[in-house]
Amino acid sequence: MGNVPRTAAAYDLTGKLAIVTGASSGLGLATAKKLLARNARVICTVRDEKKGVDTLNKLNNNNAEYMVLEMDSFDSVKRFADDFNNKYSQLNILVNNAGVAFLPKFEKTIDGYERTVCIFLRSNI
Numbered sequence: 001m002g003n004v005p006r007t008a009a010a011y012d013l014t015g016k017l018a019i020v021t022g023a024s025s026g027l028g029l030a031t032a033k034k035l036l037a038r039n040a041r042v043i044c045t046v047r048d049e050k051k052g053v054d055t056l057n058k059l060n061n062n063n064a065e066y067m068v069l070e071m072d073s074f075d076s077v078k079r080f081a082d083d084f085n086n087k088y089s090q091l092n093i094l095v096n097n098a099g100v101a102f103l104p105k106f107e108k109t110i111d112g113y114e115r116t117v118c119i120f121l122r123s124n125i
């Protein structure tokens with residue numbers, strides 16, 4: 001660990017593109033803030049347009065944008081991937097943060113998977 005750079009300049013992410021999933025709150029929002037503070041362009045994924053606007057208001061940074069992504073719908077995942085690929089040709093940082101904890105009851109998604117498994121596993125594949 002002796003060679004780990006310690007200066008802010010060493011962590012300058014100018015020109016880098018990041019995706020943070022589940023950036024509307026909690027760890028995702030905090031991660032988006034940190035990446036923006038290091039000059040990355042950050043795509044914040046959110047579950048609907050209103051959360052997108054709210055998230056951008058909280059971040060207040062022109063390098064942030066939002067895209068809608070519902071991790072429990074393969075349709076939404078595919079739409080997101082298509083939209084991303086149409087707009088960008090590179091991705092430097094992916095923070096697979098979106099998730100849930102302790103859903104109160106067993107539920108299946110529209111695609112037939114248990115919701116937690118779908119959000120954490122299937123949609124990321």
Ligand SMILES: NC(=O)c1ccc[n+]([C@@H]2O[C@H](COP(=O)([O-])OP(=O)(O)OC[C@H]3O[C@@H](n4cnc5c(N)ncnc54)[C@H](OP(=O)(O)O)[C@@H]3O)[C@@H](O)[C@H]2O)c1
Pocket residue numbers: 021022023024025026027028046047051069070071072097098099100101119
């Ligand atoms: N905090 C902890 O102590 C802890 C411990 C272990 C693991 N984790 C994991 O770390 C991650 C972030 O935790 P957190 O505490 O920051 O949780 P959080 O505040 O509840 O944030 C979770 C994020 O995931 C999004 N999300 C939930 N379901 C989604 C879905 N179906 N599709 C797309 N996005 C979805 C939420 O969107 P909405 O705002 O729309 O709900 C929110 O932006 C989670 O994956 C969690 O399981 C956290």
